[in-house]
Amino acid sequence: MLASRYSRCGQTKPLRKLVTSRSEGLASELPETEALMIDLFELGSEFFEGLTAIDLSIVEQAARQPCSECGGRLYRGDYPRKPRGGQIAGAAEGWVRRFSLCCGSEGCRRRATPPSVRFLGRRVYVGAVVIMAAAVALTSMAASAAVRATGVPSRTTRRWLRWWRGSFTTSRPFVELSARMVPPPERRWLPTSLLERFAAGRSAAVLKLLSWLAPISTTSCLQGWSFVRAAM
Numbered sequence: 001m002l003a004s005r006y007s008r009c010g011q012t013k014p015l016r017k018l019v020t021s022r023s024e025g026l027a028s029e030l031p032e033t034e035a036l037m038i039d040l041f042e043l044g045s046e047f048f049e050g051l052t053a054i055d056l057s058i059v060e061q062a063a064r065q066p067c068s069e070c071g072g073r074l075y076r077g078d079y080p081r082k083p084r085g086g087q088i089a090g091a092a093e094g095w096v097r098r099f100s101l102c103c104g105s106e107g108c109r110r111r112a113t114p115p116s117v118r119f120l121g122r123r124v125y126v127g128a129v130v131i132m133a134a135a136v137a138l139t140s141m142a143a144s145a146a147v148r149a150t151g152v153p154s155r156t157t158r159r160w161l162r163w164w165r166g167s168f169t170t171s172r173p174f175v176e177l178s179a180r181m182v183p184p185p186e187r188r189w190l191p192t193s194l195l196e197r198f199a200a201g202r203s204a205a206v207l208k209l210l211s212w213l214a215p216i217s218t219t220s221c222l223q224g225w226s227f228v229r230a231a232m
């Protein structure tokens, strides 16, 4: 339905534009699906190792702060995760721990979970997949082809697209980003309309968007924004 609305409006396809501008001609000569596949494979294991390093830096900074409740010392208290990466982020399925902290004071034990560029809240799929699979679902390729390319059921990507266009647009990251961009990113093409603005390379753009999303991945760490900025 989206695809047909797309072509009816006769607009440029944001993802195609992104792929074409990056690969300078190569991708533009390929059928859309192939170009897209090349693009998805760009997120190699180094990309995911980089995200782990950023999360480690964030949790180390957060651990140097006192407990926000009692001023006590914070200790690592990670919790287990069983994330899914679909076809896009197989390497991320090894992320079995969400880095977290716990206050050491008796009677407090408050948990402080710092922001993450790997996990987007409680979602089973990792953040990079929530971005990429939604972007793929926005292309004109058939839903079945999108599912094959990403490994994410279309019911799930439809839910994510509702989030991108819905509550995400009232979040602090979107409000701040919109204020900086002229014209503001098109809401109905989120997250692609943001990726396009960030960088020439797909992985750099995904990383940047993950860093903007990181603070909304938790509600228990108030200084999250500064830790993410310092870790990038």
Ligand SMILES: [Zn+2]
Pocket (backbone or CB within 6 Å): 067, 068, 069, 070, 071, 072, 103, 104, 105, 108, 109, 110
């Ligand atoms: Zn405490």
